Amino acid sequence: MSFRIGATVLIDHNGNAIQSYGFKEKRILGDLQKVLKFLDAYEVDEIHAIVPFKGKGDSGSSKIFSHLSEISISTPLSIGGGITERNIEKITKDPFFERCIFNSAIFNNPELLQKTKSIMGHQSMVASIPFIIDDNLKIYHSKTNSFQAIKDELWKEIESNFNEVLLLDANAEGNKKGFNFQVFKYIKFPIDRILISGGLTKCDINKARKMGLAGVSIDNFALHSEYSIEALR
Amino acid sequence: MVSIIDVGLGNVRSIEHWLDRSNLFYKRVPEVESVTDDVIIIPGVSSAGEYMRRLKERGLDKEIIDRSRQGQKIIGICLGFQILTDYSEEDGGIECLGILKGSTKYIDGHKTHNGWDAFHLDARKFSENLHIKKKQKKIVSGRVYFNHELRVELECSHASQLDNGITSFSIQDNIFGFQFHPEKSQKSGQELLELII
Numbered sequence: 001m002s003f004r005i006g007a008t009v010l011i012d013h014n015g016n017a018i019q020s021y022g023f024k025e026k027r028i029l030g031d032l033q034k035v036l037k038f039l040d041a042y043e044v045d046e047i048h049a050i051v052p053f054k055g056k057g058d059s060g061s062s063k064i065f066s067h068l069s070e071i072s073i074s075t076p077l078s079i080g081g082g083i084t085e086r087n088i089e090k091i092t093k094d095p096f097f098e099r100c101i102f103n104s105a106i107f108n109n110p111e112l113l114q115k116t117k118s119i120m121g122h123q124s125m126v127a128s129i130p131f132i133i134d135d136n137l138k139i140y141h142s143k144t145n146s147f148q149a150i151k152d153e154l155w156k157e158i159e160s161n162f163n164e165v166l167l168l169d170a171n172a173e174g175n176k177k178g179f180n181f182q183v184f185k186y187i188k189f190p191i192d193r194i195l196i197s198g199g200l201t202k203c204d205i206n207k208a209r210k211m212g213l214a215g216v217s218i219d220n221f222a223l224h225s226e227y228s229i230e231a232l233r
Numbered sequence: 234m235v236s237i238i239d240v241g242l243g244n245v246r247s248i249e250h251w252l253d254r255s256n257l258f259y260k261r262v263p264e265v266e267s268v269t270d271d272v273i274i275i276p277g278v279s280s281a282g283e284y285m286r287r288l289k290e291r292g293l294d295k296e297i298i299d300r301s302r303q304g305q306k307i308i309g310i311c312l313g314f315q316i317l318t319d320y321s322e323e324d325g326g327i328e329c330l331g332i333l334k335g336s337t338k339y340i341d342g343h344k345t346h347n348g349w350d351a352f353h354l355d356a357r358k359f360s361e362n363l364h365i366k367k368k369q370k371k372i373v374s375g376r377v378y379f380n381h382e383l384r385v386e387l388e389c390s391h392a393s394q395l396d397n398g399i400t401s402f403s404i405q406d407n408i409f410g411f412q413f414h415p416e417k418s419q420k421s422g423q424e425l426l427e428l429i430i
Binding site: 002003004040043045046069072073074075076077093094095096097098099117118119120121122123124163164193214215 | 241242243244245246247250251253254278279280282283312324345346347348349350376378380381382414416417418419420422423
C-alpha cells in the first residue's frame with residue numbers, strides 16, 4: 001500500500017476554509033469550494049475536511065457538512081468535527097465522503113462509534129489526536145479545551161474503535177517548524193495506521209515514509225505558494 | 234441513463250458527481266418500481282448486513298438478481314462488489330446476492346486496505362464482451378483508491394488481483410465489480426467510467 005500525502009482543510013462556521021496556527025490563531029483562506037477544487041486538481045491522495053470545535057458537540061457542523069456535500073470532487077474525503085448522536089444519522093444518510101474523523105470528546109462514546117461503524121464500516125473510522133509534548137504526551141480534550149495526559153487504557157479503546165489515527169502536532173500547526181517525532185515514544189497504536197499532520201517539512205515527510213506510517217496530511221498552508229504538493233511526492 | 238441503487242446507505246452523491254463529470258444522466262432507484270433497463274450501479278461505503286437488510290426490505294435483492302440473469306449490466310463498487318458474491322463474513326455472516334460465485338472475507342488479521350494502488354485494464358482482452366464500450370482509448374492505466382476491510386474471493390479467473398492477493402476488480406459478461414472506488418480515483422476513475430458506461 002502506498003504512502004499517502006493528503007491535505008487537511010479546516011472549515012469555520014461560515015463554511016470558509018481557514019488556516020489555524022498553533023491551535024490558537026486562525027486566518028480565513030477563502031471559499032471552501034475553491035480550496036477543495038484546488039486540492040482536487042492537485043490530485044492529493046485524500047482530503048481531511050475538519051470543523052474545529054470546542055465542547056461536546058456542534059449543531060453548526062451539520063450545516064457545513066451539508067454544504068460540503070454539494071461540492072463535486074474526485075478525491076477521497078474524510079470529514080470530522082462536531083459529529084454527535086444528534087447529527088450522525090443525518091450526516092451518514094447520504095454520505096459524499098468515505099471516512100469520519102472523531103475527536104477526543106467521542107472516544108468514550110461506544111454507542112455513537114458503533115452506530116457509525118455499522119453504517120460506514122470499520123475502515124471509515126479515524127481518530128483525530130492533537131497533541132503537545134510537555135514533559136509528557138498531552139492530547140487535546142475538546143470538552144475542556146485543554147491538553148491533558150493520556151491514560152494507557154484509552155489507547156486500547158482507540159485501537160479497537162478506530163482504523164486510523166491522525167496525529168496533529170498542535171504546536172507546529174500552520175508553520176514549518178517540523179513535526180515533533182518524539183511523540184512516537186508515547187504512542188501505543190500500530191504505526192502503519194498512523195497519519196501525521198502539523199509543521200511538516202519535506203524531511204519530515206521522507207522520515208514518515210521511511211518509518212512506515214500510513215501517510216501525512218499537509219496543513220492548509222500548502223495552498224499558498226510556499227509549498228507544492230507535487231514537490232512533496 | 235444510469236440507475237443508482239439508493240437504500241439510504243452508500244456514497245450515492247459521490248457516484249452522482251462521478252457520472253456528472255462525464256455528462257451521463259442518472260437517477261436514484263429507491264424501490265423496485267423505479268428499476269428500469271438501464272445500467273445499475275450498487276454503490277459502496279456501508280456494511281453488508283445493513284445494506285442487504287435494506288435491499289431485501291424493498292425487494293431490490295430479487296430484482297437485481299433477476300435482471301443480472303437477463304443480461305442487464307450491473308456495476309458493484311466496493312461493498313456493492315462484495316454483496317454480488319454468495320456470502321460475506323461481515324456483521325457475523327451475511328447471505329448476499331450470489332450473482333458472482335465466491336465469498337467475501339476479512340483481510341488476514343482483520344487489517345484494512347486504505348489508500349492507492351496501481352490499476353491496469355486493457356479492454357482489448359475483453360473484446361468479446363459487448364458490455365465494454367468500443368472506445369479509441371482501450372487501456373486505462375493509473376492508480377485507484379481503496380478503502381475496505383473485506384476482500385472478495387471469486388471462483389473464476391475473470392478477476393484481477395493485487396500483489397497482496399486482494400481482488401481489485403472482476404468483469405464477467407454483464408457483471409462488473411470494483412473493490413476500489415472509481416468515483417474517487419481521480420483521472421483513472423473517470424477514464425474507467427468512459428470505458429464501461
